[in-house]
Amino acid sequence: MKIIYIDTILRGHHKSYLEILTLQNLNHEMLAILPSTLSGVKTYVIPFENKGDSITGFYFIRYIYWMNKIKRIIEEENPDVVHFIYGDFFYRYFGIGLSWLKKYKIIMTFHHIRRSYFRDISLKRIFKLISNGVVHTDSLYYDMQQIGIKNIEHIKYPHMGLQIKESQAEAQSTLRFTADGRKVLLALGGTRKDKGLDILLDALKQITIPFHLLIAGQENDFDRKYIETNLGSYISQTTMILKFLSDEEFERCILAADFIVLPYRRGFDGASGPLIEGVARGKIVIGPEHGSIGQTIKNYHLGYIFKTEDVDSLAKTICDALNKSFIPDETYRAYQKCLDPKTFIEAHSKLYN
Known part of the structure; x- marks a missing residue:
């Protein structure tokens, strides 16, 4: 064919x-x-x-x-x-x-x-x-x-990483930061408005529990100056990698994190690369309740959801997540298996035929 x-x-x-x-x-x-x-x-x-x-x-x-x-x-x-x-x-x-x-x-x-x-x-x-x-x-x-x-x-979106064999601490070291025992919240991808980085920055001002924020991706709607101006008191516990990420850098950011945070606005509805790659690595996802992402997190027990575009709801959800112990269950593990590229390829071959 x-x-x-x-x-x-x-x-x-x-x-x-x-x-x-x-x-x-x-x-x-x-x-x-x-x-x-x-x-x-x-x-x-x-x-x-x-x-x-x-x-x-x-x-x-x-x-x-x-x-x-x-x-x-x-x-x-x-x-x-x-x-x-x-x-x-x-x-x-x-x-x-x-x-x-x-x-x-x-x-x-x-x-x-x-x-x-x-x-x-x-x-x-x-x-x-x-x-x-x-x-x-x-x-x-x-x-x-x-x-x-x-x-x-x-056809479920496949994971594309899993090539780098490093521990979380090694990945953090390669990316030139250390979380000093704090949980790492990762905002990954271009800083477009629909991805809601501004919502996350506002929500984190309400968090009193220690955390480390990693922002990684190309500057778009929110540039470095905007981010630094809006980081507030937690600027000293933030690492920024504001550039187009290589595949290795993208994967290391996920390895370095504990939580994949998706503060996406309602206009964003579709598959999320950070969610999929994060789950493939066993990470916890925090995302909006609307559309595909909310349904995926809820149906497959991937983490926590908050009211879309609601700063207070996101802040409360992050607090709850930082205070709780999350253990992936059988539903989470089953979803991980669905992300195997072999399953993706077989589904496309069937469709072509």
Whole structure:
């Protein structure tokens, strides 16, 4: 079977995700259309500058140009399956151009699904133009069914780490900090507004129990100056690694932590890389009650949930978590097993067939 993988981004988890599908799934002939080359895979390099929220103007022209190039490559290669790895990209364009590929089996993965009147219209149109969509959480799967989308598959997001063999203390040392016996709270990933770092910073001002805060990820909406200004009295017990993290740095941050804290706003709904990698390492998760993340934490006994976007609720939840002894149970362990990349690959092979 010949499969073409397509993405507009090849960094961070986009790259790791593709490597799992392509480097470990050797039963198929695989090609890729990406903004840069992927080791071990024949790659057509077609960059796309994915900016702007409008379907009009310069970026729409770039999008049509990009889709036309993809169409020509697909017609030349004549694959059995075309798999768009990042379907979220197509919302703003309402799937325009997908009809050019209607003779092929198209799979499209959606990592986060944001709901609104126009987004729902776009989603329904996209799903009429593809063979199957893939989501990674129970919540998103049921959301799609509720708006009448039936050609949807639920495949759990895999963990991508577990390569580094270090203790928590060794990981902290490599990252150049020590918690001095305090529990480590980790806020991991780009400092975008929807990830709610500002909510966490405010909540921690209410905490009197000793802790160490590790903030790691690329500066986005909240820069270093904002963070330092809002750290308050616990600035001396905070470590910041504000840059794009390598895979090794990402994994070491998880190894160094006790709690993965996800203070995400309501607009964020989808699979969470820090949650998945944290659970793979046996960490405790603190996250919002809404959507996919809240349901996942609650259903699989992964940790603690708080009222979304509620500073007081988050502060109380962190206090409770720091005071309690959390022992992963059988439900937690069963969820860990579901995150095995082999399960992920087998589910995709079944879908392709």
